[in-house]
Amino acid sequence: MGDIRDTIRYRRNPRDRSARRIEPISQLVPVRALRDNAGLVIAVLDCAHGALSRQDIETLSAARVWADLSSGGVAALPLHPAGGQAMQVLADNGVDRIVGFPALQGIEAGAAAHLIGVCMSALDTQQVVGADTALVGEALRWLSVQTSLRICARVSHLGADGAWCWQGDGRSERLVCDPAIALIAPDCFDPLDLDWRGEALPVDVDVPSAPDSALVFGPVIKVDSSTVALAEAAFIVSAGNGVSDWPRFHALSATLKAAEAGSRVVVDAGLLPRSRQVGASGEIVHARCYLALGISGAVQHLQGIEDCQKVIAVNIDPYAPIMARADLAIVADVQLVMAAFLEEVGANGH
Amino acid sequence: MATSCVVLVSLGRNPVSGRRRVAPQDLRALALAIALGHQPLALHAGAADDAGLLQDVLGRGAAELRLLTLSPRSDPLPALLDYLRPSPPHLLFCGKRADDGEGSGLLPFLLAQGLGHPLLSDIAQATPLSGGTIRFVKALPGGERRVVETDGPVIASIGDSGPAIGISAYGPARRGKAVATAGKDLADPRIALPLQTARQRPRPIARPRRGEGMGALAAILDGGASQNAGRRMVTPSTPQEAARALLAELAAIGVFER
Numbered sequence: 288m289g290d291i292r293d294t295i296r297y298r299r300n301p302r303d304r305s306a307r308r309i310e311p312i313s314q315l316v317p318v319r320a321l322r323d324n325a326g327l328v329i330a331v332l333d334c335a336h337g338a339l340s341r342q343d344i345e346t347l348s349a350a351r352v353w354a355d356l357s358s359g360g361v362a363a364l365p366l367h368p369a370g371g372q373a374m375q376v377l378a379d380n381g382v383d384r385i386v387g388f389p390a391l392q393g394i395e396a397g398a399a400a401h402l403i404g405v406c407m408s409a410l411d412t413q414q415v416v417g418a419d420t421a422l423v424g425e426a427l428r429w430l431s432v433q434t435s436l437r438i439c440a441r442v443s444h445l446g447a448d449g450a451w452c453w454q455g456d457g458r459s460e461r462l463v464c465d466p467a468i469a470l471i472a473p474d475c476f477d478p479l480d481l482d483w484r485g486e487a488l489p490v491d492v493d494v495p496s497a498p499d500s501a502l503v504f505g506p507v508i509k510v511d512s513s514t515v516a517l518a519e520a521a522f523i524v525s526a527g528n529g530v531s532d533w534p535r536f537h538a539l540s541a542t543l544k545a546a547e548a549g550s551r552v553v554v555d556a557g558l559l560p561r562s563r564q565v566g567a568s569g570e571i572v573h574a575r576c577y578l579a580l581g582i583s584g585a586v587q588h589l590q591g592i593e594d595c596q597k598v599i600a601v602n603i604d605p606y607a608p609i610m611a612r613a614d615l616a617i618v619a620d621v622q623l624v625m626a627a628f629l630e631e632v633g634a635n636g637h
Numbered sequence: 638m639a640t641s642c643v644v645l646v647s648l649g650r651n652p653v654s655g656r657r658r659v660a661p662q663d664l665r666a667l668a669l670a671i672a673l674g675h676q677p678l679a680l681h682a683g684a685a686d687d688a689g690l691l692q693d694v695l696g697r698g699a700a701e702l703r704l705l706t707l708s709p710r711s712d713p714l715p716a717l718l719d720y721l722r723p724s725p726p727h728l729l730f731c732g733k734r735a736d737d738g739e740g741s742g743l744l745p746f747l748l749a750q751g752l753g754h755p756l757l758s759d760i761a762q763a764t765p766l767s768g769g770t771i772r773f774v775k776a777l778p779g780g781e782r783r784v785v786e787t788d789g790p791v792i793a794s795i796g797d798s799g800p801a802i803g804i805s806a807y808g809p810a811r812r813g814k815a816v817a818t819a820g821k822d823l824a825d826p827r828i829a830l831p832l833q834t835a836r837q838r839p840r841p842i843a844r845p846r847r848g849e850g851m852g853a854l855a856a857i858l859d860g861g862a863s864q865n866a867g868r869r870m871v872t873p874s875t876p877q878e879a880a881r882a883l884l885a886e887l888a889a890i891g892v893f894e895r
Contacts, residue, residue, distance in 0.1 A: 454740070456655075
């Protein structure tokens, strides 16, 4: 693609939380060595697809806050194998030890709880922190029930007096003293800003095989994104006012097996049902990939896609706000790109 | 056997209006039991005030509503275990976490341990197979699913990806009678400390990282390299080129292979 020119980017919104990118910082920051393994806090990370999510980064921040209270270190425990970049980000976030295991793809929460329990006794610690995501949250709850360790959920603040936990709708909180397992609430622990890097030394822990579960789980099934609720979909193709060729748009989403969505303008025009509206007044989506076609990117729409990992935008206007948010912004006419794409993959547009 | 299937119901609160309501996840659990062809017993342990709102579940297919009345600051777990232990239900469905109060999501796990039954969390769908086996579909993040087949007994918790909540039939809901008995009343040690208003948190904003200097702040505000690393804009000369760039990016993310 020799003709594709990278153009200069322009002002973006500093309140856009997607700007808190998860990228390695400079190598010039000094490495801080941890003296001994005493008083480690285990940070349990989901690390799905080998990359760290925002929840994982918040877990690392919370673990660092907790470790600093007792001048200990942080041991990261990724439940899926971490990729190369993720390992570097772990060091940047002040991780002193990394507990690694071979091939844990498709791990089930009961087995994960067993694994965390083994790590706790191997590292001789009783402090575990994790985000309340599907896998980590379930595993830590199992661990707490099996080991009678005190768990506190929805932790918004960790201090010397204990953990503050949100109650009800999150407008009130209550102190829990001496927590052993902390499940952190979202958006409560800011990303770290350290002037040093962690050692990130790998630690080997022998894991005896988990006791057999009473239930036999089948393999993980990849579900067609178009059949699940929009908030759950992993891949979303979204249309804005720039889309006029609707048959092609539907053909494209069918070809990509992606969930269809739209901006408020197209939903108001009756071109897509109300349940397909993305934005502050519609659905807040959490897709791995969000393909925005002909969407300018109003503030409310950008709020709705804040949690999306990768955003690709196709728009004729290079100055549309969505183009600043997008990981790949393609300046082109949407109708022509949809037609060319369907032709390229050999699908019939009409 | 009406008691072979029990659904735990509780009261929640609308997060916007603050009005009391039956917790939506519990209603999804009820819908799942109905979809399996059961007429479940709806069970609630809690304070007596507002319990009238729970009549609603009788209009959604529950055969009976049983209330274990507790004092306001007591723990529902001992009351539920005390009631369920003499004849543990074959199927026990509940919401994943309470809509109001502590909302720690621990109750299904503690019940599973207390009754000695396996727990399936975040069930999206259930279908009966021949011979009493049930196929449960567990929801995973990103719309992924996992199938588990079991003959029971089992406890299943239902999250927001569970079956849709239907409408309540007004007549049956008013005619049905709730049976209230006093439950085993033990004070919850976790609510010994008083509630306080949650601390206000500023909305997080992008800031330059240490060592990057004030130039980085200007770079963020101008959309410079420090925050935009990995973000690209391309201006292809033909639609075909744009389509190929799109295809390559989708393949790199791993969501679409031609």
